[in-house]
Amino acid sequence: MKHREETDPDVGTGLRIREASELLGVPAATLRSWEHRYGLPVTSRSAGGHRRYTQAALTQLGLMRDEVASGQKASDAARRVRALLDEMSPARPRIDAVLAGSERRDATEIRAALEDSFADLGLAETLDQVVLPVMRQIGTWWASGRCDPGQEQLTTAAVRAWLARITTLAPSPEPDRQVLLATGPHDVHTLGLEALAAVLVNQGTSCRILPASTPVSVLTTEAAAASPSAVVIVSHLSSQRRSAVASLVAVAESGRPTFYGGNAFRSPLTRKRVPGSYLGERMVEAAAMIQGSVRTAFPAVEQTSSSPA
Ligand code: B12
Structure with missing residues:
Protein backbone atom coordinates (compact mmCIF):
# COMPACT_ATOMS: atom_id res chain seq x y z
CA MET A 1 0.00 0.00 0.00
CA LYS A 2 1.21 3.46 -0.80
CA HIS A 3 2.04 5.90 1.98
CA ARG A 4 -0.59 8.68 2.32
CA GLU A 5 2.00 11.30 1.45
CA GLU A 6 2.79 9.54 -1.83
CA THR A 7 -0.85 9.58 -2.88
CA ASP A 8 -1.49 13.15 -1.71
CA PRO A 9 -2.78 15.00 -4.78
CA ASP A 10 -1.23 18.22 -3.49
CA VAL A 11 2.31 18.48 -4.77
CA GLY A 12 3.73 21.54 -3.03
CA THR A 13 7.05 23.10 -4.00
CA GLY A 14 10.11 21.19 -2.86
CA LEU A 15 10.95 17.57 -2.14
CA ARG A 16 8.99 15.23 0.09
CA ILE A 17 10.67 13.94 3.21
CA ARG A 18 11.38 10.52 1.66
CA GLU A 19 13.09 12.17 -1.32
CA ALA A 20 15.07 14.55 0.90
CA SER A 21 16.12 11.63 3.10
CA GLU A 22 17.36 9.63 0.09
CA LEU A 23 19.18 12.61 -1.40
CA LEU A 24 20.95 13.50 1.84
CA GLY A 25 21.50 9.95 3.12
CA VAL A 26 19.88 10.92 6.44
CA PRO A 27 16.94 8.91 7.88
CA ALA A 28 13.58 10.68 7.69
CA ALA A 29 13.18 10.31 11.48
CA THR A 30 16.44 12.24 11.98
CA LEU A 31 15.24 15.01 9.64
CA ARG A 32 12.03 15.29 11.69
CA SER A 33 13.99 15.33 14.93
CA TRP A 34 16.35 18.11 13.76
CA GLU A 35 13.35 20.22 12.85
CA HIS A 36 11.56 19.43 16.16
CA ARG A 37 14.57 20.09 18.36
CA TYR A 38 16.43 22.84 16.57
CA GLY A 39 13.96 24.30 14.06
CA LEU A 40 16.46 23.38 11.37
CA PRO A 41 15.16 23.90 8.81
CA VAL A 42 11.66 25.27 9.32
CA THR A 43 10.02 23.43 6.41
CA SER A 44 7.09 24.69 4.44
CA ARG A 45 4.05 22.40 4.30
CA SER A 46 1.85 21.20 1.47
CA ALA A 47 -1.89 21.92 1.71
CA GLY A 48 -2.14 18.38 3.09
CA GLY A 49 0.27 19.33 5.89
CA HIS A 50 3.30 17.38 4.62
CA ARG A 51 6.83 18.72 4.84
CA ARG A 52 8.35 20.12 1.67
CA TYR A 53 12.12 20.61 1.39
CA THR A 54 13.24 23.56 -0.71
CA GLN A 55 16.78 23.94 -2.05
CA ALA A 56 17.58 26.27 0.87
CA ALA A 57 16.31 23.67 3.36
CA LEU A 58 18.42 20.96 1.68
CA THR A 59 21.50 23.18 1.90
CA GLN A 60 20.95 23.65 5.65
CA LEU A 61 20.44 19.93 6.14
CA GLY A 62 23.54 19.08 4.12
CA LEU A 63 25.59 21.34 6.40
CA MET A 64 23.96 19.80 9.48
CA ARG A 65 24.67 16.26 8.26
CA ASP A 66 28.34 17.12 7.62
CA GLU A 67 28.75 18.77 11.03
CA VAL A 68 27.23 15.76 12.80
CA ALA A 69 29.36 13.37 10.69
CA SER A 70 32.47 15.27 11.82
CA GLY A 71 31.64 14.30 15.42
CA GLN A 72 29.74 17.36 16.67
CA LYS A 73 26.84 16.96 19.10
CA ALA A 74 23.61 17.72 17.18
CA SER A 75 22.90 20.83 19.31
CA ASP A 76 26.42 22.21 18.66
CA ALA A 77 26.11 21.29 14.99
CA ALA A 78 22.84 23.26 14.74
CA ARG A 79 24.54 26.31 16.28
CA ARG A 80 27.45 26.06 13.86
CA VAL A 81 25.13 25.67 10.87
CA ARG A 82 23.33 28.90 11.81
CA ALA A 83 26.66 30.70 12.00
CA LEU A 84 27.75 29.21 8.67
CA LEU A 85 24.51 30.29 6.99
CA ASP A 86 25.08 33.84 8.16
CA GLU A 87 28.62 33.61 6.70
CA MET A 88 27.26 32.45 3.34
CA SER A 89 24.62 35.18 3.11
CA PRO A 90 24.96 37.63 0.19
CA ALA A 91 24.22 40.31 2.79
CA ARG A 92 27.50 39.39 4.54
CA PRO A 93 29.28 42.70 3.66
CA ARG A 94 26.35 44.62 5.17
CA ILE A 95 26.45 42.50 8.33
CA ASP A 96 30.19 43.09 8.59
CA ALA A 97 29.75 46.86 8.19
CA VAL A 98 27.29 46.98 11.10
CA LEU A 99 29.50 44.73 13.24
CA ALA A 100 32.52 46.93 12.47
CA GLY A 101 30.58 49.90 13.86
CA SER A 102 29.67 47.78 16.87
CA GLU A 103 33.32 46.84 17.52
CA ARG A 104 34.30 50.51 17.29
CA ARG A 105 31.37 51.37 19.59
CA ASP A 106 30.22 53.91 17.07
CA ALA A 107 26.44 54.25 17.04
CA THR A 108 26.53 56.65 14.07
CA GLU A 109 28.50 54.13 12.02
CA ILE A 110 26.03 51.37 12.90
CA ARG A 111 23.06 53.46 11.83
CA ALA A 112 24.81 54.58 8.63
CA ALA A 113 25.59 50.94 7.76
CA LEU A 114 21.93 50.03 8.30
CA GLU A 115 20.84 52.99 6.18
CA ASP A 116 23.15 51.83 3.34
CA SER A 117 21.74 48.33 3.61
CA PHE A 118 18.18 49.70 3.52
CA ALA A 119 18.96 51.70 0.37
CA ASP A 120 20.59 48.67 -1.25
CA LEU A 121 18.51 45.69 -0.09
CA GLY A 122 15.23 47.25 1.08
CA LEU A 123 13.53 46.91 4.44
CA ALA A 124 12.61 43.22 4.33
CA GLU A 125 16.06 41.96 3.42
CA THR A 126 17.76 44.40 5.78
CA LEU A 127 15.73 43.08 8.69
CA ASP A 128 15.95 39.36 7.95
CA ARG A 136 22.55 36.82 16.74
CA GLN A 137 26.27 37.48 16.33
CA ILE A 138 26.22 40.00 19.17
CA GLY A 139 24.45 37.37 21.31
CA THR A 140 27.12 34.79 20.47
CA TRP A 141 29.91 37.27 21.19
CA TRP A 142 28.22 38.24 24.45
CA ALA A 143 27.90 34.58 25.52
CA SER A 144 31.58 33.90 24.72
CA GLY A 145 32.81 37.07 26.44
CA ARG A 146 34.05 38.68 23.20
CA CYS A 147 31.52 41.48 23.55
CA ASP A 148 30.97 43.21 26.90
CA PRO A 149 27.56 44.47 28.08
CA GLY A 150 28.51 48.03 27.04
CA GLN A 151 29.06 47.04 23.42
CA GLU A 152 25.90 44.91 23.39
CA GLN A 153 23.83 47.77 24.79
CA LEU A 154 25.29 50.36 22.42
CA THR A 155 24.64 48.13 19.41
CA THR A 156 21.11 47.29 20.52
CA ALA A 157 20.34 50.98 21.15
CA ALA A 158 21.69 52.00 17.71
CA VAL A 159 19.66 49.30 15.94
CA ARG A 160 16.51 50.22 17.88
CA ALA A 161 17.01 53.92 17.09
CA TRP A 162 17.29 53.07 13.39
CA LEU A 163 14.15 50.91 13.56
CA ALA A 164 12.29 53.76 15.29
CA ARG A 165 13.32 56.12 12.50
CA ILE A 166 12.17 53.73 9.77
CA THR A 167 8.85 53.31 11.57
CA THR A 168 8.33 57.01 12.23
CA LEU A 169 9.08 57.98 8.64
CA ALA A 170 6.54 55.51 7.21
CA PRO A 171 3.39 56.99 5.66
CA SER A 172 0.52 57.35 8.17
CA PRO A 173 -1.03 53.92 8.67
CA GLU A 174 -4.75 53.07 8.73
CA PRO A 175 -5.84 54.03 12.30
CA ASP A 176 -8.61 51.42 12.45
CA ARG A 177 -6.27 48.48 11.82
CA GLN A 178 -4.11 48.21 14.87
CA VAL A 179 -1.81 45.42 15.91
CA LEU A 180 -0.90 45.23 19.59
CA LEU A 181 2.58 43.89 20.31
CA ALA A 182 4.07 42.86 23.64
CA THR A 183 6.84 40.79 25.19
CA GLY A 184 6.13 38.10 27.76
CA PRO A 185 5.73 39.29 31.39
CA HIS A 186 9.39 38.68 32.28
CA ASP A 187 11.13 39.41 29.02
CA VAL A 188 12.71 42.67 27.96
CA HIS A 189 13.65 41.63 24.40
CA THR A 190 11.57 44.10 22.38
CA LEU A 191 13.86 44.42 19.35
CA GLY A 192 12.18 41.66 17.32
CA LEU A 193 8.80 43.31 17.94
CA GLU A 194 10.18 46.65 16.83
CA ALA A 195 11.47 45.05 13.61
CA LEU A 196 8.09 43.46 12.94
CA ALA A 197 6.31 46.76 13.66
CA ALA A 198 8.60 48.52 11.15
CA VAL A 199 7.37 46.14 8.44
CA LEU A 200 3.69 46.34 9.44
CA VAL A 201 3.65 50.12 9.69
CA ASN A 202 5.36 50.41 6.30
CA GLN A 203 2.57 48.20 4.95
CA GLY A 204 -0.08 50.62 6.29
CA THR A 205 -1.04 48.85 9.53
CA SER A 206 -0.69 50.81 12.73
CA CYS A 207 1.14 49.16 15.62
CA ARG A 208 1.31 49.73 19.33
CA ILE A 209 4.17 48.17 21.26
CA LEU A 210 3.52 47.85 25.00
CA PRO A 211 6.43 48.50 27.39
CA ALA A 212 8.81 45.55 27.92
CA SER A 213 7.92 42.78 30.40
CA THR A 214 4.19 43.33 29.97
CA PRO A 215 2.17 41.83 32.86
CA VAL A 216 -0.81 39.72 31.77
CA SER A 217 -3.21 42.14 33.48
CA VAL A 218 -1.85 45.12 31.51
CA LEU A 219 -1.97 43.16 28.28
CA THR A 220 -5.59 42.08 28.70
CA THR A 221 -6.68 45.57 29.80
CA GLU A 222 -4.98 47.17 26.79
CA ALA A 223 -6.33 44.54 24.42
CA ALA A 224 -9.88 45.11 25.71
CA ALA A 225 -9.53 48.91 25.48
CA ALA A 226 -7.95 49.12 22.03
CA SER A 227 -9.78 46.20 20.36
CA PRO A 228 -6.78 45.44 18.13
CA SER A 229 -7.23 43.35 15.01
CA ALA A 230 -4.34 41.13 16.12
CA VAL A 231 -2.10 40.63 19.16
CA VAL A 232 1.55 39.49 19.00
CA ILE A 233 3.55 38.14 21.94
CA VAL A 234 7.30 37.54 21.71
CA SER A 235 9.57 35.77 24.14
CA HIS A 236 13.29 35.07 23.90
CA LEU A 237 13.99 33.54 27.29
CA SER A 238 13.29 29.82 27.43
CA SER A 239 13.08 30.08 31.23
CA GLN A 240 10.20 32.57 30.86
CA ARG A 241 8.28 30.79 28.12
CA ARG A 242 5.53 29.63 30.50
CA SER A 243 4.68 33.17 31.51
CA ALA A 244 4.58 34.20 27.84
CA VAL A 245 2.21 31.29 27.19
CA ALA A 246 0.01 32.58 30.04
CA SER A 247 -0.19 35.91 28.17
CA LEU A 248 -1.13 34.08 24.98
CA VAL A 249 -3.81 32.06 26.75
CA ALA A 250 -5.33 35.23 28.24
CA VAL A 251 -5.47 37.00 24.88
CA ALA A 252 -6.66 33.97 22.93
CA GLU A 253 -9.53 33.53 25.43
CA SER A 254 -10.83 36.93 24.36
CA GLY A 255 -11.18 35.55 20.83
CA ARG A 256 -8.71 37.98 19.23
CA PRO A 257 -6.36 36.68 16.53
CA THR A 258 -3.20 35.86 18.46
CA PHE A 259 0.34 35.35 17.16
CA TYR A 260 3.64 34.58 18.80
CA GLY A 261 7.33 34.17 18.06
CA GLY A 262 10.88 34.49 19.32
CA ASN A 263 13.70 32.26 20.45
CA ALA A 264 11.67 30.73 23.27
CA PHE A 265 9.43 29.10 20.66
CA ARG A 266 12.05 28.14 18.10
CA SER A 267 11.65 24.39 18.40
CA PRO A 268 8.27 22.83 17.54
CA LEU A 269 8.29 20.99 20.89
CA THR A 270 8.01 24.34 22.68
CA ARG A 271 4.93 25.22 20.60
CA LYS A 272 2.81 22.25 21.64
CA ARG A 273 -0.59 23.32 23.00
CA VAL A 274 0.35 27.01 22.72
CA PRO A 275 -2.68 29.00 21.54
CA GLY A 276 -2.32 31.26 18.53
CA SER A 277 -0.22 31.05 15.38
CA TYR A 278 3.57 30.79 15.40
CA LEU A 279 5.05 33.57 13.27
CA GLY A 280 8.18 31.73 12.12
CA GLU A 281 11.61 33.20 11.63
CA ARG A 282 11.30 35.84 8.92
CA MET A 283 9.77 39.24 9.60
CA VAL A 284 8.22 39.56 6.17
CA GLU A 285 6.46 36.21 6.34
CA ALA A 286 5.32 37.03 9.89
CA ALA A 287 3.91 40.36 8.69
CA ALA A 288 2.12 38.58 5.82
CA MET A 289 0.45 36.18 8.27
CA ILE A 290 -0.73 39.04 10.45
CA GLN A 291 -1.90 41.12 7.47
CA GLY A 292 -3.96 38.10 6.38
CA SER A 293 -5.91 38.18 9.63
CA VAL A 294 -6.21 41.98 9.61
CA ARG A 295 -7.67 41.80 6.09
CA THR A 296 -10.19 39.21 7.22
CA ALA A 297 -11.22 41.52 10.05
CA PHE A 298 -11.51 44.56 7.73
CA PRO A 299 -12.54 43.29 4.30
CA ALA A 300 -14.36 46.52 3.43
CA VAL A 301 -11.31 48.69 4.12
CA GLU A 302 -9.20 46.32 2.05
CA GLN A 303 -11.61 46.45 -0.89
CA THR A 304 -11.71 50.24 -0.88
CA SER A 305 -7.96 50.66 -0.67
CA SER A 306 -7.20 48.05 -3.35
CA SER A 307 -9.89 49.13 -5.86
CA PRO A 308 -8.60 51.13 -8.85
CA ALA A 309 -8.83 54.90 -8.53
C1 B12 B 1 19.65 42.47 22.44
C2 B12 B 1 19.63 41.42 23.51
C3 B12 B 1 19.34 41.85 24.80
C4 B12 B 1 18.95 43.27 25.15
C5 B12 B 1 17.45 43.45 24.81
C6 B12 B 1 17.13 44.86 24.33
C7 B12 B 1 15.80 44.91 23.63
N1 B12 B 1 15.07 45.98 23.90
O1 B12 B 1 15.42 44.04 22.84
C8 B12 B 1 19.25 43.31 26.68
C9 B12 B 1 20.67 43.77 26.89
C10 B12 B 1 18.33 44.19 27.52
C11 B12 B 1 19.15 41.82 27.02
C12 B12 B 1 18.94 41.33 28.30
C13 B12 B 1 19.03 39.99 28.62
N2 B12 B 1 19.34 38.95 27.80
CO1 B12 B 1 19.46 39.12 25.89
N3 B12 B 1 19.89 39.11 24.09
C14 B12 B 1 19.89 40.06 23.20
C15 B12 B 1 20.28 39.48 21.82
C16 B12 B 1 21.72 39.87 21.54
C17 B12 B 1 19.37 39.88 20.69
C18 B12 B 1 17.88 39.69 21.01
C19 B12 B 1 17.07 39.76 19.76
O2 B12 B 1 16.63 40.81 19.38
N4 B12 B 1 16.88 38.60 19.09
C20 B12 B 1 16.18 38.51 17.83
C21 B12 B 1 16.96 37.64 16.87
C22 B12 B 1 18.31 38.25 16.57
O3 B12 B 1 17.14 36.37 17.46
P1 B12 B 1 17.17 35.07 16.55
O4 B12 B 1 17.90 34.01 17.28
O5 B12 B 1 17.65 35.37 15.21
O6 B12 B 1 15.63 34.76 16.49
C23 B12 B 1 15.04 33.92 15.51
C24 B12 B 1 13.63 33.57 15.88
O7 B12 B 1 13.44 33.46 17.25
C25 B12 B 1 12.79 34.62 15.27
N5 B12 B 1 12.48 35.83 16.00
C26 B12 B 1 13.15 36.45 16.96
N6 B12 B 1 12.48 37.50 17.38
C27 B12 B 1 11.35 37.57 16.69
C28 B12 B 1 10.30 38.47 16.73
C29 B12 B 1 9.22 38.30 15.87
C30 B12 B 1 8.08 39.23 15.93
C31 B12 B 1 9.23 37.24 14.93
C32 B12 B 1 8.13 37.09 13.99
C33 B12 B 1 10.30 36.34 14.91
C34 B12 B 1 11.34 36.51 15.78
O8 B12 B 1 13.49 34.96 14.15
C35 B12 B 1 14.88 34.76 14.30
C36 B12 B 1 15.45 34.12 13.07
O9 B12 B 1 15.54 32.72 13.19
C37 B12 B 1 20.08 37.96 22.08
C38 B12 B 1 20.86 37.04 21.14
C39 B12 B 1 19.90 36.26 20.24
N7 B12 B 1 20.39 35.27 19.53
O10 B12 B 1 18.72 36.51 20.16
C40 B12 B 1 20.33 37.83 23.58
C41 B12 B 1 19.61 36.72 24.34
C42 B12 B 1 18.19 36.57 23.85
N8 B12 B 1 19.62 37.23 25.71
C43 B12 B 1 19.84 36.33 26.59
C44 B12 B 1 19.90 36.56 27.99
C45 B12 B 1 20.30 35.36 28.84
C46 B12 B 1 19.61 37.82 28.52
C47 B12 B 1 19.63 38.20 30.01
C48 B12 B 1 19.06 37.16 30.99
C49 B12 B 1 21.07 38.55 30.34
C50 B12 B 1 21.35 38.98 31.76
N9 B12 B 1 21.99 38.09 32.46
O11 B12 B 1 20.99 40.07 32.13
C51 B12 B 1 18.78 39.49 30.01
C52 B12 B 1 17.29 39.15 30.13
C53 B12 B 1 16.48 40.19 30.74
C54 B12 B 1 15.01 39.80 30.61
N10 B12 B 1 14.34 39.58 31.72
O12 B12 B 1 14.48 39.66 29.52
C55 B12 B 1 20.01 34.95 25.95
C56 B12 B 1 18.75 34.08 26.10
C57 B12 B 1 19.10 32.62 26.36
C58 B12 B 1 17.85 31.78 26.43
N11 B12 B 1 17.65 30.95 25.41
O13 B12 B 1 17.08 31.87 27.34
C59 B12 B 1 20.38 35.34 24.49
C60 B12 B 1 19.95 34.30 23.41
C61 B12 B 1 21.91 35.57 24.45
C62 B12 B 1 22.71 34.29 24.54
N12 B12 B 1 23.41 33.90 23.50
O14 B12 B 1 22.74 33.63 25.54
N13 B12 B 1 19.35 41.05 25.91
Missing part, protein backbone atom coordinates in the same frame (compact mmCIF):
# COMPACT_ATOMS: atom_id res chain seq x y z
CA GLN A 129 19.41 39.24 6.37
CA VAL A 130 21.27 41.96 8.27
CA VAL A 131 19.61 43.12 11.51
CA LEU A 132 18.73 39.67 12.90
CA PRO A 133 22.07 38.03 11.96
CA VAL A 134 23.89 41.01 13.53
CA MET A 135 21.94 40.59 16.77
